[in-house]
Amino acid sequence: MTKMADNGSSVEIVEGCRLPVLRKNQEHEDEWPLAEILSVKEVSSRKLFYVHYIDFNKRLDEWVTGDRLDMKKLQFPKKEAKTPTKNGLPGSRPSSPEREVKRKVETVPLATQVPPATPVPSLPSSAEASQASVFPAVRETTTFKAREDHEPISSLTTNGTARRLIPPQPGRKRKANCGGTDEDSQDSSDGIPTAPRMTGSLVSDRSHDDIVTRMKNIECIELGRHRLKPWYFSPYPQELTALPILYLCEFCLKYLKSLKCLQRHLTKCNLRHPPGNEIYRKGTISFFEIDGRKNKTYSQNLCLLAKCFLDHKTLYYDTDPFLFYVMTEYDSKGFHIVGYFSKEKESTEDYNVACILTLPPYQRRGYGKLLIEFSYELSKVEGKTGTPEKPLSDLGLLSYRSYWSQTILEILMDLKPDNGERPQITINEISEITSVKKEDVISTLQYLNLINYYKGQYILTLSEDIVEGHERAMQKRHLRIDPKCLHFTPKDWSKRGKW
Structure with a gap:
């Protein structure tokens, strides 16, 4: 122009x-x-x-x-030095010997990393922290004595006001209080964090120079009774992206170009729930476990839909190594998809979630935390501690921070004094009870500013504001997973060949 x-x-x-x-x-x-x-x-x-x-x-x-x-x-673009090309295209990624579409489709940017633990002064190593005594949650003022048989990481006291037990260490940055934005999530330690290995049916996209994938390519998606406006690029077939509306079967997630095609499809589609085993049902909420190898087409279609709302991700068509857990809401017409998370069948990094998404019509209603809680319930049955694959989306990061905070505070506030002694708990015990990985427990305590250093030991101080804020949040959290309704038997995928 x-x-x-x-x-x-x-x-x-x-x-x-x-x-x-x-x-x-x-x-x-x-x-x-x-x-x-x-x-x-x-x-x-x-x-x-x-x-x-x-x-x-x-x-x-x-x-x-x-x-x-x-x-x-108006500012004109700056001229940049030419960069080496790959496969003849600037910024393109090397292709595999197989057809590129079979391997992956490039997409857009997403995420903010869950911060590694910010070090408190002389914070014990993981081995030491696992034996460190943690905080008691008590309302009245009391004097706490550290356990002699453990290196103390914190003893917690609440007396109605927050009190700093020791001046902050010089040069040490403190985490912001809960409820911060993505800016709060940056690593405040002096060291450079090691990037975790990226896996998953949707993994971090490290090439952001493809202008096509930076633009939303779909105007609107009709899924059951909802019309969704995508947030990001998703590699649906190009001939469908020019249509004003892309129609999806809400049960098998097949994409179609017109309402007439969808109506014809519905006369032949027998599905009224995701393909796979229903492993949880309470009230109208159900979870289905889908094997990415046995139900490849459904899994690929689910990833295409999820990509519309997840940024900084690249879509992989190889879904064989993954399991998909789809949460649905039931009514007389069937089981309607609310959200899902995927996880590797075998994860060497203890990831219990690869990608996680609540569809926009169901966001801000507690379903995100329900998905997270369900992923940890599976980890409890497996006898493992787990952590989500990083980086997380901005919304995913906030949800996980909130879930970890509420889960840990719930345990601390339930602690009772033992024979008049100060109640204590270790990092290991919190991790075993919740199945939350120790690193996430420690980083959450630091994020909430609960850890203080006093007379050679770590003290956790719960202020009245944190206690009251937690109680208000738990009153609003009506949706919870009932472990009695979970019917899940873990499989040893290491003995199942190629799954």
Whole structure:
């Protein structure tokens, strides 16, 4: 699009330009954040611009008209040095000997990493921490004595006010209180965290230079009684992405190009629930376990749908090494998908979740925590501790932080004094009770600012604000997993050949 600049010369907006763009904000006043132009197209003699708002989540990217662009502050893209090409295409990833579509389809950006534990002064090693005594949750003021047979990591006291037992160590950054944004999740330690191994049917996408995968390619998805507006790119067949609506069978997740095709499909589709074994049912909530090898088409279609709402991920068509746990809501028409998580059949890193998603119509209703709680219930049956695969999405990160905080605080506040002695518990014991990996237990305690260092031992101090906040949160948490309703027998996949 060519417009006149202030000096009378003509300028052309091209991909890579940056300038303020009017963003329609329903909650606050309209604003003009800086945005990058990712694509330009002409529709009915009018130019449209696909923009990404800098420092905003990509789910807010959109097509805008020229009248929403502030041309006075136009910034042209900087020229960059040429980078080596692979397979003849800049920034492309090496292809396998097999057809690339069979291996993977490149996609977009997603996630914020759950922070590694921020070190408190001279924090014991994992072996020592596993034996360290942790905090008692008590309301009245009392004097605590450390166990002599264990290295203490914290003894907890609440007396109505938060009290700092020792001045913060010089140069040490403290975690923000619970409820922070993604910025709070950055690693505050001086060391560089080691990147975890990426696995999963959807794994972290490390190539962000493909302009096509940075743009939403689907306008709308109709899934049962819901119409969903995708947040991110998903590699559905290209001929379907130009349609105003993509239709999905809500039971088998097959994608179709028209309502007529969907109606014809429904006359032949016998499914009324996800294919697989129902391993949990309480009230209207059910969980189904789907084997990625036995139900390959369903698993691939589930990943395509999930990719619409997960960023920084690459879709893998090889679903054989994964199990998918789909949560549904039951009514007279069948079992309707609410969300899911996937996990590796064998994980050397103790991952109990590879990808996790609650579909947008069911978000902010407690289903995300229910999925997380279910994943840990499976770990309890397996006799293992588990952790989610990182990086997590921004929403996934918040959900896990909240779940870990509530789960650990629930245990601490249930502790009772033993014969008048201060109640104590170890990191190992918390991990064994909850199946939450020790590293996540420690990082959560640090995130909540519960750990203090006093007279050579670690003390956990629960303030009245944390106690009251936890009680309010638990009153709102109506959905819980009932272990008695779980019918699950773990399999030893190491002895099952290629699954």
